Amino acid sequence: xxxxxxxxxxxxxFGEYAAHSPYYIITMVFHDQNSDVQPAVTKxxxxxxxxxxxxxxxxxxxxxxxxxxxxxxxxAERRRIxxxxxxxxxxxxxxxKCFCIEKKHFSDVIEATGKLSRQISRFVNDHYDEFLAFxxxxxxxDNGQVExxxxxxxxxxxxxxxxxxxxxxxxxxKLFQAADLLCTMELVRLKLINSQLSKSxxxxxxxxxxxxxxxxxxLSKKEWS
Numbered sequence: 238x239x240x241x242x243x244x245x246x247x248x249x250x251f252g253e254y255a256a257h258s259p260y261y262i263i264t265m266v267f268h269d270q271n272s273d274v275q276p277a278v279t280k281x282x283x284x285x286x287x288x289x290x291x292x293x294x295x296x297x298x299x300x301x302x303x304x305x306x307x308x309x310x311x312x313a314e315r316r317r318i319x320x321x322x323x324x325x326x327x328x329x330x331x332x333x334k335c336f337c338i339e340k341k342h343f344s345d346v347i348e349a350t351g352k353l354s355r356q357i358s359r360f361v362n363d364h365y366d367e368f369l370a371f372x373x374x375x376x377x378x379d380n381g382q383v384e385x386x387x388x389x390x391x392x393x394x395x396x397x398x399x400x401x402x403x404x405x406x407x408x409x410x411k412l413f414q415a416a417d418l419l420c421t422m423e424l425v426r427l428k429l430i431n432s433q434l435s436k437s438x439x440x441x442x443x444x445x446x447x448x449x450x451x452x453x454x455x456l457s458k459k460e461w462s
Contacts, residue, residue: 238372238373239269239270239271239370239371239372239373240269240270240271240371240372240373240374240375241267241268241269241270241368241371241373241374241375242267242268242270242375242377242412243265243266243267243268243374243375243376243377244265244266244268244377244378244405244410244412244413244415244416245263245264245265245266245376245377245378245385245389245416246263246264246378246379246381246413246416246417246419246420247261247262247263247264247381247382247385247420248260248261248262248264248298248420248421248423248424249261249262249340249424250382251346251349251350251382251384253340254340254341255340258340259339259340259341259431259433260337260338260339260340260424260427261337261338261340261349261353262335262336262337262420262423262424262427263335263336263337263353263357263385263388263420264333264334264335264336264416264419264420264423265333265334265335265336265416266331266332266333266412266413266415266416266419267331267332267333267334267461268329268330268331268412269330269371272329272330274329274330274331274411274412277325277328277329278325278411280325281321281322281325281411284321285318285321288314288317288318290318292408293318294407294408294414295318295322295411295414295417295418296407296414296417297319297322297417297418297420297421297422298417298421300315300318300319300441301315301319301421301437301438301441302435302437303315303437312440312441315441316441319418319441322414322415322418323418323452323455323456325411325415326415326418326419326456326459327455327456327459329415331412331415331459332459332460332461333415333416333419333459333460333461334360334460334461335419335420335423335460336353336356336357336360337423337427338352338353346384350384350387350388353388354388354391354392357388357392358392358395358396361392361393361396361397362396364461365396368396368397369397369398373399373401374393374397374399374400374401375400375401375402375403376389376393376400376401376402376403377403377404377405377410377412377413378402378403378404378405379404379405379406379407379413380404389402390402419456419459422452422453422456425438425442425448425453426453429445429448429453
């Protein structure tokens with residue numbers, strides 16, 4: 238049996254355009270279950286335990302913005318966590334794809350979800366034979382936004398023979414947390430291109446050169462074109 242797991246996360250909301258939330262991004266991480274990631278997961282968890290962060294669910298946005306459980310951490314501590322997750326992603330055999338819209342170009346939710354649905358449909362059709370090579374395709378999403386659940390259901394049920402949908406708890410899957418990081422970094426990349434980086438983002442990454450060299454370029458090698 239060949240099984241493809243797809244872990245999905247999103248960034249943004251389907252509300253009206255706002256300067257602090259200009260994009261909506263859906264990110265998919267693709268993992269062939271024949272490639273064992275458990276040794277890398279175990280190694281990551283061990284490294285986190287050395288920092289007294291057992292069973293940590295890595296949430297990239299709050300790490301960068303110093304929010305939630307990371308509010309009391311120094312920038313060096315937050316970078317250590319972030320860098321361990323980046324190293325984990327670079328080590329394992331996965332691919333990812335981001336689908337994005339700029340909200341100011343869409344008048345309502347229907348138009349926005351239609352555009353995203355077409356992007357995802359086009360991608361699946363372009364790689365249709367690769368998807369069909371798997372006996373099972375399992376889609377993991379936390380059901381965070383109803384619109385995303387509808388997009389996933391409509392596209393995958395229409396295009397693939399028997400997709401299997403699973404509701405995921407982010408803390409249970411490091412690959413879902415990987416999707417979260419890649420989604421956040423796609424947002425950072427778009428904001429960099431359009432000179433929209435926030436003060437917290439600039440402070441966290443240090444400078445544009447390091448951001449590109451140490452993070453954006455290495456991670457882009459995992460992208461499924």
